[in-house]
Amino acid sequence: MTAAGSVERTVARVLGVSTTLGVALAGLGTAWLLVTGTSPLDVSGGAVAVVIAGLRVDPGAIIAAGVVALVAGPTLRVAAAIPGYVGRGERMMSGVSVAVLGVIALAVFVAGKGT
């Protein structure tokens, strides 16, 4: 075990916050779901559709926002590492981070093309 560097600490913080936020939103929406007695199997569309169509406040929209926060978390932690690597002059790790973001962007593009 070693002491974490500044990049590691930044990445850990971003990941911790996004996970906590995502799970908290999922928990809030689920609690609301239980209070209203809505069945989760009354599926009304995917998470993105719920967010786009909604901007309304209901259990589905809140959970969908939590899902988006969770999925965005790992991507944000990669982005958060870039300034640290650039600052330390680590060209290879800066390039790797940008390439990972490129794969994620490609996933969004490819998924969108298939809908």
Add this chain to the structure above:
Amino acid sequence: MIAALVLIAGGLAAGVFGSLLGLGGGILIVPLLALGFGLPLHEAIGVSLVAVIATSGAAASVYLDRGVANLRLGMTLELFTASGALIGALIAFAVPDRALAALFAALLGYVAVTMLRGARAAAAREGAVEGEGTRSAALPGAGPTGRFDGPGYRVDRFGVGIAGSLFAGIVSALLGVGGGIVKVPLMHLAMGVPLRVATATSNLMIGITATSGAIVYLVRGEIAPLVAGPTVLGVYVGARAGARVAHRLDLRFLRILFTVVLGWTAFQMTLRALGA
């Protein structure tokens, strides 16, 4: 209301079992949703990937903060796991539900057999860990001097790591699991990374791996939020609880029980694959 509570309870059980036995929750969540709730496999896999992101995110942030995970190695390998996951997700949408069920049944069977080897294999692995650590530390020049090396170990066979990472990514997005079942042995046995570091680094990589696959499911409307919410909540709480009590429990009985559950689930998945 009852369905939501059952989803929370099922997620809780998946999180606890997964955490106690060193597996991600995905291997239990997918059958729970597909067999227990009758969800199409694509939807079950999408929800499972989100749950996997939540549990790995919580653990990885702690591992990073404590300096256990190898961020440079993890980020470099996850370039390939993410690429594999994108390929895996596209394959998942190209093959029928029954083919996915057959693949999942095969995965369950593999994990059940691995579990059966149980305590003896675990003991042997622990011995190997000690050996690896000692060997690496004793290597002249071993240490944090190489590109991906850590204190006391040297990372070998990076090409094997790239190929294995691609495969792990495909498995993850195709079947809705974290892929740690491939990544941990890959880094530990093939690349010479100590088991503790390999587990932590795999956990870190699972986030981006699952994200790459989950985005495809998300954008294509295969992640139902009302199912995802209770499941994610249950898995997250269960995984944290499991991690807290793991060291106090005798896991031998649990392994046997889990093997039986996996075997039965593999049988049910096979029936689904056969359309029975």
